[in-house]
Amino acid sequence: MTEHRTPNTEHRNWEPKILAFLCNWCSYAGADLAGVSRIQYPPNIRVIRVPCSGRINSTFVLKCLQNGFDGVLVSGCHPGDCHYITGNYYARRKFAVLKTLLEFIGIEPGRVQFSWVSAGEGEKFAEVIKKVTEDVKKLGPAKKLVKI
Amino acid sequence: MENIEEQLRETVKKLLKEKKVDLVIGYSKGTLPFHSTPVFIADEKDADNLIFDFTCGNNLAKYLQKSKVKNHGKIGIIAKGCDGRSIVQHIVENQIKREEVVIIGVHCDGVIDIRKLEEKVGRKEILKYQVENDKIIVEGKGFKKSLSKQDILSDSCIACKYPNSPVYDVFVGNPVPIAEPRKPITNNLESLSSDERWAYFEKEISKCIRCYACRNACPLCYCEECFVDQSNPQWFGKSPNLSDTMIFHIVRTLHTAGRCVSCGACTRACPTGVNLAPLGIRMEKEIKDRFGYTAGLDTEATPPMADWNEEDKQEFIM
Numbered sequence: 147m148t149e150h151r152t153p154n155t156e157h158r159n160w161e162p163k164i165l166a167f168l169c170n171w172c173s174y175a176g177a178d179l180a181g182v183s184r185i186q187y188p189p190n191i192r193v194i195r196v197p198c199s200g201r202i203n204s205t206f207v208l209k210c211l212q213n214g215f216d217g218v219l220v221s222g223c224h225p226g227d228c229h230y231i232t233g234n235y236y237a238r239r240k241f242a243v244l245k246t247l248l249e250f251i252g253i254e255p256g257r258v259q260f261s262w263v264s265a266g267e268g269e270k271f272a273e274v275i276k277k278v279t280e281d282v283k284k285l286g287p288a289k290k291l292v293k294i
Numbered sequence: 295m296e297n298i299e300e301q302l303r304e305t306v307k308k309l310l311k312e313k314k315v316d317l318v319i320g321y322s323k324g325t326l327p328f329h330s331t332p333v334f335i336a337d338e339k340d341a342d343n344l345i346f347d348f349t350c351g352n353n354l355a356k357y358l359q360k361s362k363v364k365n366h367g368k369i370g371i372i373a374k375g376c377d378g379r380s381i382v383q384h385i386v387e388n389q390i391k392r393e394e395v396v397i398i399g400v401h402c403d404g405v406i407d408i409r410k411l412e413e414k415v416g417r418k419e420i421l422k423y424q425v426e427n428d429k430i431i432v433e434g435k436g437f438k439k440s441l442s443k444q445d446i447l448s449d450s451c452i453a454c455k456y457p458n459s460p461v462y463d464v465f466v467g468n469p470v471p472i473a474e475p476r477k478p479i480t481n482n483l484e485s486l487s488s489d490e491r492w493a494y495f496e497k498e499i500s501k502c503i504r505c506y507a508c509r510n511a512c513p514l515c516y517c518e519e520c521f522v523d524q525s526n527p528q529w530f531g532k533s534p535n536l537s538d539t540m541i542f543h544i545v546r547t548l549h550t551a552g553r554c555v556s557c558g559a560c561t562r563a564c565p566t567g568v569n570l571a572p573l574g575i576r577m578e579k580e581i582k583d584r585f586g587y588t589a590g591l592d593t594e595a596t597p598p599m600a601d602w603n604e605e606d607k608q609e610f611i612m
Contacts, residue, residue, distance in 0.1 A: 225608070238602070243551045
């Protein structure tokens, strides 16, 4: 993780590093579909596969920001499609509270984003990654919360 | 107030005598003026030490979790509005059973914030004080000052909507509702830009020395091991590094979201004067707007973060 600790600021060809937590059953398969369908999307994401979006603890997201990731994306199954029936419903409440608090404390709204992507939505997955990458690029390198 | 204290002592004596409770948690006079100290009374003779006034700022619900207290049998607890709501949260979270506590409700007109008092008086030693209606006359070596009680009230008390415990077994005095509708104090943070808000919180949180007084005073911070104390794995650093400290306060706020009753005990306990209240107040508002839940009012409720609804708003999710 030390690799991410120094934010590569003021670099001319700066490219954001974004961590994507993808749920095993939908979003990860969606990413896979985007891959086998040869849909192009920005190479800025690093993926961590999780069993369910409900597995995400808010501290994971904060730890990413602390270690110098410029953006974090959490993606899971659409409501009603959760492999564990209700995991993403609990996650949704957690994310709502986390997002509100981060914005209130002054983290830019685009840094931490959430999406629902199903296993059949390769196209949507590429769109989501494009949007997140663009948003984070506009914001520039993360400086708040980064541990120096 | 004298009258209430007398009634309170009699009530406690009666409860102990009739063996309705084995231990009563209340307040007695502290060693310094304007300070009170929590007291645990098992013998009715000691009930004369009880006091209740604007110095009683500790949230007593904290002590319900201590094993020494729990093992004592049936607990009586003196509860202001916020203590009462914290007790309700403990019941909702299955930490205690309703029948294990006897809630002795008292009406609270707000407690004072020592820091505000220090600001008014300066760094002088206060030796005694007198209360005359809404005025407090403070005396020390070579000075005497008259203060308005309203000016030194804790912020959370100025915004308080629940001066009486929502649930009680005995009520001492009258459960008078608040006269005028009150609004939370948020320093207009919402109208600032995100960078300005960050600058504000950076300034506040950089005062933090990681003593954990806020956590130790909080009635709802009862985890056996706090996430910042975990060492295997160690999630966040323990030194007062701004990033680590900021995350400590963010996660503490998340952990108390939907449970915090805005009693202000954390802010009053802070030795360096970090204003933590805006975080709790913002969360309270969000939980109410999104999930329609207010902490500490109903013992039968399901905690909002341990619940879900198909219709929950998801405008922030792509």
